[in-house]
Amino acid sequence: MSRKRITSKELAELVGVSSATISRAFSPDARIGEETRSRILAAARKYGYQPNAIARSLNNQRSRLVAVVVNAIGNPCEAEEQQLLVHALQARQLLPIILCCGDHSDRLQLMRLAATYQVDHVVIFSDMVSLRDAVDIFPTTKPIIVSFEPLENEDVSTIRIDGAAAADEIVDKLVADGKRRFTYLSGTSSSWIDKLRRTWFADALARRGLAFVADATGTYTYDSGFKEAVPLVHRSKTDAIICGNDVMAIGARDAVKRVLGKSAPEDVAIVGQDGIAMASWDCNDLTTLSLDHIAFINAVVELIERHEAGDDKPDTITLTCSTRWGATA
Amino acid sequence: MSRKRITSKELAELVGVSSATISRAFSPDARIGEETRSRILAAARKYGYQPNAIARSLNNQRSRLVAVVVNAIGNPCEAEEQQLLVHALQARQLLPIILCCGDHSDRLQLMRLAATYQVDHVVIFSDMVSLRDAVDIFPTTKPIIVSFEPLENEDVSTIRIDGAAAADEIVDKLVADGKRRFTYLSGTSSSWIDKLRRTWFADALARRGLAFVADATGTYTYDSGFKEAVPLVHRSKTDAIICGNDVMAIGARDAVKRVLGKSAPEDVAIVGQDGIAMASWDCNDLTTLSLDHIAFINAVVELIERHEAGDDKPDTITLTCSTRWGATA
DNA sequence: CCCGTTTGTGCAAACGTGTACACGCCCGCG
DNA sequence: CGCGGGCGTGTACACGTTTGCACAAACGGG
Numbered sequence: 001m002s003r004k005r006i007t008s009k010e011l012a013e014l015v016g017v018s019s020a021t022i023s024r025a026f027s028p029d030a031r032i033g034e035e036t037r038s039r040i041l042a043a044a045r046k047y048g049y050q051p052n053a054i055a056r057s058l059n060n061q062r063s064r065l066v067a068v069v070v071n072a073i074g075n076p077c078e079a080e081e082q083q084l085l086v087h088a089l090q091a092r093q094l095l096p097i098i099l100c101c102g103d104h105s106d107r108l109q110l111m112r113l114a115a116t117y118q119v120d121h122v123v124i125f126s127d128m129v130s131l132r133d134a135v136d137i138f139p140t141t142k143p144i145i146v147s148f149e150p151l152e153n154e155d156v157s158t159i160r161i162d163g164a165a166a167a168d169e170i171v172d173k174l175v176a177d178g179k180r181r182f183t184y185l186s187g188t189s190s191s192w193i194d195k196l197r198r199t200w201f202a203d204a205l206a207r208r209g210l211a212f213v214a215d216a217t218g219t220y221t222y223d224s225g226f227k228e229a230v231p232l233v234h235r236s237k238t239d240a241i242i243c244g245n246d247v248m249a250i251g252a253r254d255a256v257k258r259v260l261g262k263s264a265p266e267d268v269a270i271v272g273q274d275g276i277a278m279a280s281w282d283c284n285d286l287t288t289l290s291l292d293h294i295a296f297i298n299a300v301v302e303l304i305e306r307h308e309a310g311d312d313k314p315d316t317i318t319l320t321c322s323t324r325w326g327a328t329a
Numbered sequence: 330m331s332r333k334r335i336t337s338k339e340l341a342e343l344v345g346v347s348s349a350t351i352s353r354a355f356s357p358d359a360r361i362g363e364e365t366r367s368r369i370l371a372a373a374r375k376y377g378y379q380p381n382a383i384a385r386s387l388n389n390q391r392s393r394l395v396a397v398v399v400n401a402i403g404n405p406c407e408a409e410e411q412q413l414l415v416h417a418l419q420a421r422q423l424l425p426i427i428l429c430c431g432d433h434s435d436r437l438q439l440m441r442l443a444a445t446y447q448v449d450h451v452v453i454f455s456d457m458v459s460l461r462d463a464v465d466i467f468p469t470t471k472p473i474i475v476s477f478e479p480l481e482n483e484d485v486s487t488i489r490i491d492g493a494a495a496a497d498e499i500v501d502k503l504v505a506d507g508k509r510r511f512t513y514l515s516g517t518s519s520s521w522i523d524k525l526r527r528t529w530f531a532d533a534l535a536r537r538g539l540a541f542v543a544d545a546t547g548t549y550t551y552d553s554g555f556k557e558a559v560p561l562v563h564r565s566k567t568d569a570i571i572c573g574n575d576v577m578a579i580g581a582r583d584a585v586k587r588v589l590g591k592s593a594p595e596d597v598a599i600v601g602q603d604g605i606a607m608a609s610w611d612c613n614d615l616t617t618l619s620l621d622h623i624a625f626i627n628a629v630v631e632l633i634e635r636h637e638a639g640d641d642k643p644d645t646i647t648l649t650c651s652t653r654w655g656a657t658a
Numbered sequence: 659c660c661c662g663t664t665t666g667t668g669c670a671a672a673c674g675t676g677t678a679c680a681c682g683c684c685c686g687c688g
Numbered sequence: 689c690g691c692g693g694g695c696g697t698g699t700a701c702a703c704g705t706t707t708g709c710a711c712a713a714a715c716g717g718g
Contacts (some may be wrong), residue, residue, distance in 0.1 A: 007673090007675090019698095020699080022675095031694095031697090032695095048465070050445050052387075053442075053445035054387050055387050055674035055703090060703085073402065082402050093442065095442065096427055113424065139377065282587050283579065338704075349668065352705065353706090359707095360664095385704080385706070387704080387706095
């Protein structure tokens with residue numbers, strides 16, 4: 001029922017020690033008498049004292065805050081990863097500050113705001129922010145860039161995703177099934193990752209003397225997948241749509257079935273990317289170029305731990321994608 | 330390229346003023362010469378100075394951090410709301426700290442950790458934490474409880490959800506369609522919200538002289554919806570399953586169709602709750618008791634703004650649910 | 659010309675910790 | 689008995705801001 005939070009000096013008064021001793025009682029490896037410590041901890045519990053993390057951060061120069069830059073929270077693929085990351089951070093007593101760099105918000109200003117909070121680590125999932133901006137907004141904490149445009153000369157840690165082999169497998173199967181008129185439904189025009197993903201498939205096609213016969217651009221959402229698929233099938237007579245993510249693939253499949261009255265994969269094969277849980281639901285059963293989200297976040301966490309231990313040497317971890325076969329291709 | 334962040338005293342040295350003047354240059358309504366301010370801002374840009382928010386928070390007693398307690402990030406319903414809330418907070422220069430109170434993490438300890446950061450506001454979406462715990466972990470910042478068990482004597486702001494009327498509409502239609510053997514598939518046994526939702530439908534049934542013929546409990550996930558639906562249909566011969574959320578409803582529908590070889594809604598009607606975007610996808614087209622997520626978050630934001638303005642008077646906002654009709658009922 | 663008011667700036671004290679340093683004490687060894 | 693050393697604790701400063709107070713200069717009206 002106490003309105004005001006009690007401070008270490010006040011607790012010291014109550015226990016009859018100095019505030020320094022209070023502090024020592026809360027750091028596990030400090031020189032302090034065992035009896036004193038337990039007396040302090042008991043009093044702390046009684047009066048509801050907890051050390052002020054803001055003050056500690058100011059003193060320590062370590063905030064134990066982590067800025068996590070994402071495009072959106074609703075997007076299922078990102079959501080799965082965010083969930084895993086947040087749990088991993090919490091288990092290490094780190095608190096995540098989510099920066100949602102949607103279209104509406106000013107990305108740079110948002111990151112600058114977070115930077116003033118002296119975050120210990122920065123994890124950038126969004127590739128809407130440029131590497132240059134990231135490093136000069138967070139000059140002191142080297143950001144961890146997640147599958148970003150490779151700029152060799154900048155010394156930041158990155159995680160690369162390699163889907164070339166999986167894309168090759170998928171194209172192999174589709175070609176064997178007689179597909180020839182491939183199209184690519186991208187999720188955004190401005191993202192480097194999106195271009196990279198397309199490249200995996202484009203290369204696989206090129207190896208067989210094929211190329212995309214048409215392209216379309218959506219917004220990584222179900223609705224955009226649905227809408228963009230229609231002209232692709234109509235105009236370019238595509239018989240295989242490679243989608244930038246799973247959600248768009250589901251939208252595209254629905255459009256193919258309901259609006260166009262065709263079947264998948266017989267008339268038009270649909271391929272997704274990400275390997276989100278929803279893709280394997282019975283009603284979707286998507287063929288998708290999938291990423292091991294656990295391994296992915298484990299990699300991020302490993303970089304954070306290394307960083308936490310004071311190792312500033314940047315590193316790059318590469319993960320390869322696998323294929324999940326479903327009913328749509 | 331500067332490794333260390335520059336401090337206000339150092340910048341003061343460079344400009345030839347005192348550190349107090351630096352501070353004033355950054356607060357819009359402070360007494361400071363216009364020429365001095367612009368000189369300081371120019372230097373700040375040049376040397377990359379930004380006021381340290383941690384130090385400011387310590388001085389101000391206001392951190393501009395908001396603890397957001399959620400059950401999970403992956404869950405689509407929560408994700409949509411989180412997305413809206415995070416955007417609203419960011420627009421007000423508030424930073425969200427997400428506390429993910431999944432099954433694995435120690436909820437209380439996590440909340441205590443966040444409390445040490447002196448968060449300005451607390452928004453509790455999860456009903457896995459008790460009101461008592463919430464108020465004594467955050468004694469100084471009154472939490473905003475989102476649709477929580479109504480404890481009249483505690484003075485916290487809450488947002489109530491009322492779905493009685495919508496449930497009545499839905500039951501009305503189902504009974505008219507000849508359904509009699511209703512079952513309820515809940516998402517968890519321990520949540521008060523879950524019980525409340527069931528009550529809406531139970532009351533509507535009672536008004537027509539009916540009652541649930543069986544109950545099952547899942548985990549708010551697709552898989553659990555899928556798994557739990559099977560015995561419900563088999564053993565209790567249900568012809569209408571009311572599900573605790575939309576994701577479970579989709580799982581239940583898939584089970585009814587694929588595993589049991591029945592059709593929805595002809596053999597078994599399926600009803601969801603939440604009204605997530607996915608529910609209206611063409612492949613789902615769920616009938617669901619839906620909540621206006623925009624209005625919901627607007628209510629939360631209004632409470633936060635009132636709180637931010639120093640108004641500590643607790644308030645309760647009630648929102649009523651509507652019905653979204655789909656192909657499953 | 660004088661005095662009251664405004665304007666711009668510096669000084670110093672908070673805010674609540676962590677921790678280096680110093681100091682007193684007790685123990686044990688020579 | 690003297691002395692070195694470990695142990696437990698207090699004192700004081702630093703962390704980087706904000707802000708009340710003081711003060712000098714400029715200014716304007718009588």
